[in-house]
Amino acid sequence: MPKQVDHEARRREIGAAxxxxxxxxxxxxxxxxxxxxxxxVSMGRVQHYFATKDEMLLFAFRLISDRVADRIGQVWSDDPRTFLRALLLELLPISAAARAEAPVLAAFLAQAVVEPRLAEPLRAGSHEMVAFVAGQIRAVRPEGDAERDALALLAFVDGLMLQVLIGQVDVRTAEELVEHQLSRLFTND
Structure with a gap:
């Protein structure tokens, strides 16, 4: 009987590599x-699943995006403030998994600056994340511009991720800065 091959599992293994x-x-x-x-695996096996370097990078980015989404789902809370805090902290290189993935995301972001095909999934995912975070903000503070606040929070966390990665900001300070931004956002409720 011929061996059954799980092609998606093989692609994920190569993407993880x-x-x-x-x-x-x-x-x-x-x-x-x-x-x-x-x-x-052999170079031929890699070529079988990915025709170009960009295909490998996009697949790896999707793998990490799925992992981040899974972790965000695990920190879900019915309290929007608590959940928003946990979500923002999960986007920072604090946990072991996030520390391993953050350099990959940073490299992908840098490459996406010069390669428009790589930037497209970032833009699409960003719009979804902004809408999601805006919904959490709106649940706590119905007035104001929740989309703008969400965009500002996510841009803040992206920059903070890079500062933590290069050692400019330590983890404790990063957590304090997230708290500071959230308290500023919700001071008028």
């Missing part, structure tokens, strides 16, 4: 050879 290579050595190290070695 892309993430590990990016996290350890940066975007420039993502090559067919390095990814194959990291995944423990």
């Amino acid at each position: 892309v993430c590990r290579v990016m996290a350890a050595r940066g975007l420039d190290a993502v090559s067919l050879r390095h990814v194959a070695a990291e995944a423990g």
Whole structure:
């Protein structure tokens, strides 16, 4: 009987190898050879699942996005303030999983600046996240411009992520800054 191959599982394994290579050595190290070695497969196997480097990067980005979404789902709270705080902290490189993924996301963001095809999924995901965060803000503070506040909060956290990654801001300070921003946002309720 022929062996059954789970092609999606193989793609995820290779995508995870892309993430590990990016996290350890940066975007420039993502090559067919390095990814194959990291995944423990042949270069032909990598080529079978991904025709280009951009395809590998997009798939790796989707993997990480799905992981982040899963973690955000795990911190769900019926209290919008509590949930919004947990959501913002989950976007920072604080947990072990987020610390491993943040360098990959930062490298992807940098590459998306010069490669429009990579920027498209970021823009689409950003619109969804802004709408979601705006809904949480609106649940606590119905007046005001919740979309603008959500966009400002998410831009703040993106910048804070980079500062934590380079060691400019430590984790404790990052958590305090998130608290500060949230208390400023909700002082008028």
